[in-house]
Amino acid sequence: MTVEHFFIGANSLRLGKKVGKGGEGEVFLIQGRPNFAVKIYYKNIRSKRKNKVHALVKSKFYENTELIAFPQEILTDASGEFVGFSMKLVSEHYPMHELYSPKSRKTHYPNVDYRFIIRAATNVARAVATVHEKGCVIGDFNHSGALISKKATVALIDADSFQFTFLGANYLCEVGMPEFTPPELQGASLRGLYRQASSDLFGLAVAIFQLLFMGRRCFSR
Ligand SMILES: Nc1ncnc2c1ncn2[C@@H]1O[C@H](COP(=O)(O)OP(=O)(O)OP(=O)(O)O)[C@@H](O)[C@H]1O
Ligand SMILES: [Mg+2]
CATH class of the missing domain: 1.10.510.10 (Transferase(Phosphotransferase) domain 1)
Structure with a gap:
């Protein structure tokens, strides 16, 4: 079995438990970052969402709000390709x-x-x-x-x-x-x-x- 590796910038991260899935991707906890989650898009969605998510992150909508899980950092795979983003974890x-x-x-x-x-x-x-x-x-x-x-x-x-x-x-x-x-x-x-x-x-x-x-x-x- 191959284990996929994911990165935020140069930092590799280990996925935790899957907390949900939708029509566009799956959402996981991040080991060692208890207040964050990542959404990993299904492969066929990634290229369509890449520019939009980059623009969302650059817009910094995530600042000054705990209420809305705006994309915060870009998530890539081991070859640097866009796969998704990190966001605040919404729990309970x-x-x-x-x-x-x-x-x-x-x-x-x-x-x-x-x-x-x-x-x-x-x-x-x-x-x-x-x-x-x-x-x-x-x-x-x-x-x-x-x-x-x-x-x-x-x-x-x-x-x-x-x-x-x-x-x-x-x-x-x-x-x-x-x-x-x-x-x-x-x-x-x-x-x-x-x-x-x-x-x-x-x-x-x-x-x-x-x-x-x-x-x-x-x-x-
Ligand atoms: N920030 C978050 N914190 C905790 N759980 C989350 C978070 N974002 C999403 N989830 C969980 O993951 C599930 C899927 O998320 P979301 O609806 O964003 O996915 P999607 O693939 O974009 O779905 P859709 O097809 O509705 O657009 C949610 O129903 C929820 O259970
Ligand atoms: Mg969606």
């Missing part, structure tokens, strides 16, 4: 749907009351506002990207898919879940689309409704 937070679905709420958030849910909802709104203050748009806002702790604090992940502008170039978010997509973009192609921050606010409103009404969708009958 669960995806928003774990709070609004009554069954998983009992497991992860026993004894929470409605005040907790309102606090969590306002913290989701604050996290979205922080992204907008940095000049980014989430684009693919959805219930898996916003994580909520047992203290109702909120962290956002998948920040490498956010839309932003760096040195005059627009880096887009070309995906989105229909449920959280505003009416004006329903059915439209998201390819090449530059989004307004207001499109996140529609998704935020849908998510807050779900939180406050135990998963009920605002447009369902």
